[in-house]
Amino acid sequence: MHFKNSTFSRLACLALVCIMLAACAKRPTTEYTPLSESKGNSIAKQIDITKQGLTSWNDLAPALDNSIAFVSKKPASGIALQRDILTVTWGELRAGLLLMRNLLPQLDADPTLLGRHFRFIQITQDPKFTSYYEPAIEADLSPSSVYAYPIYAQPDDLQSVNLTQFHPRFKGQTLYYRIENGKVVPYFHREDIDSDKKLANKGLEIAWAKDPVDIFFLQVQGSGRLILPDGQEKHVLYAGKNGHQYVSLGRVMKEAGLLDPDNVSMQSIRDYLNKNPHKMQELLNTNPSYVFFRLADKGPIGAINQALTARVSLATDPQLLPLGGLLAFTVPLPEKGPEGAFRQGSPFTGIGLAQDTGGAIKGHRLDFFSGYGDEATWVAGHMNTPGSVWLMLPRIP
Incomplete structure (x- = not known):
């Protein structure tokens, strides 16, 4: 990747801040016996x-x-x-x-x-x-009033940099970002993408699903199968992520008193969202992490x-x-x-x-x-x- 000097300097400063924060965190010791x-x-x-x-x-x-x-x-x-x-x-x-x-x-x-x-x-x-698991969701390769919720490919403006080159303490860590007005900024989070439609009409839609909750769980799983209207199946595989921290929707709903603490599961989450559609998008947005996909003939791939x-x-x-x-x-x-x-x-x-x-x-x-x-x-x-x-x-x- 090639940057203008000012952009690279901002990126280096941002990486340095991340390194300093990481240095303050104490890694738990894991023992092998x-x-x-x-x-x-x-x-x-x-x-x-x-x-x-x-x-x-x-x-x-x-x-x-x-x-x-x-x-x-x-x-x-x-x-x-x-x-x-x-x-x-x-x-x-x-x-x-x-x-x-x-x-x-x-x-x-x-x-x-x-x-x-x-x-x-x-x-x-x-x-x-x-x-x-490998979920199956009803979807189509073209949008309609029935299939109205997009599944996105990885955007071209999503950039990443391996922070190991800045400091060994950051080994294995990656920073995800985009450039806006010459500045390095975090990539769009879930609310930006699904509620504010920041990626709409940019040619990134690879398929459209019936249910946005299906897409959410597809992203949690990382890959799945599309069941098309004619019965054919198409695999969708992980292509990338926006780099925001994953937040457990089940934990959010349990802490908010929306789920029985003894019955937090994918099934109970889906059941609540189906019964409370007016709260659905707000709850989904509590997980800022977002996953992008690609179509394939085989899968899932690890x-x-x-x-x-x-x-x-x-x-x-x-x-x-x-x-x-x-x-x-x-x-x-x-x-x-x-x-x-x-x-x-x-x-x-x-x-x-x-x-x-x-x-x-x-x-x-x-x-x-x-x-x-x-x-x-x-x-x-x-x-x-x-x-x-x-x-x-x-x-x-």
């Missing part, structure tokens, strides 16, 4: 791949291949994770994925091979699991630029669990009780792959990709629970 081989074996014996929709360990091969393709493009000696007591290279991640790939044919008969071949590194700060696998792919904070990493996890799955009421299911232990990220996925929070369909929607709408997670690394001979 290596487990003994016997404890690793105990975890391996508990793994139930049937709860992940798999019939054999061999069914994990395509998902593993996706992670292998991602980490194989990284320098083997490069650092994938360096935090607290743990340093992991991309080469070590790749070796672990290849080892797991080779072990798959033997694991149906003897899952304890995992304990003998892998080190299990536990995340000890009480990881919390939420879930996301942060590793590979297809996600239902109940295997996890969105993680790469500063805690590196992208492409092999994981084991234990978490209860939400279940439907009598008359469709939510109830917490029994915990199950599965194999996961860190294949995605998310604006709200920071620290010890993980997002479980539940897939597509009614059951996936139910799980994603109700999972919000503590769990356990272990990073799996190959044993050093």
Whole structure:
């Protein structure tokens, strides 16, 4: 990118302010605890791949291949994770994925091979699991009185800069902005875009939906499917974001007394908005974060630029669990009780792959990709629970 000197100076000053604010924030310490081989074996014996929709360990091969393709493009000696007591290279991640790939044919008969071949590194700060899914929304590629709410492509005037170049304390942080009258200003937030129509009639509309709440949840999930009037389906994939902080609508509504504190879910949020349409846009605007999309024939695609696998792919904070990493996890799955009421299911232990990220996925929070369909929607709408997670690394001979 090339800027006029005055614009670049303003950008540098703005970045410096951001750095000073970040320096004042204390990053929580995350501990990693290596487990003994016997404890690793105990975890391996508990793994139930049937709860992940798999019939054999061999069914994990395509998902593993996706992670292998991602980490194989990284320098083997490069650092994938360096935090607290743990340093992991991309080469070590790749070796672990290849080892797991080779072990798959033997694991149906003897899952304890995992304990003998892998080190299990536990995340000890009480990881919390939420879930996301691939939503389906009714939409059309042309506007009408029925399909009146636009889904936008990423605007050309949305700019970003990696702040690492200004100070190492800002490693991995990005500033999103636009230029207005020669000045660097934050990009439009949700109210600007949806209420004040700042992006309307600029040729950015890639589709139009029936329901603005559908678009909101599509943005929360990051990708989805458009169900067109003739029954055809079109994938919409994440293209970019406006850079504003994500604010949980469920938390806002709970704190305002609009939702039962014991029943905050995607379903309860949607139900309230449907019954109170006069409050809908004002409530949606409390989340200034906005996501832009692109049309595609395949999806969904994770942060590793590979297809996600239902109940295997996890969105993680790469500063805690590196992208492409092999994981084991234990978490209860939400279940439907009598008359469709939510109830917490029994915990199950599965194999996961860190294949995605998310604006709200920071620290010890993980997002479980539940897939597509009614059951996936139910799980994603109700999972919000503590769990356990272990990073799996190959044993050093």
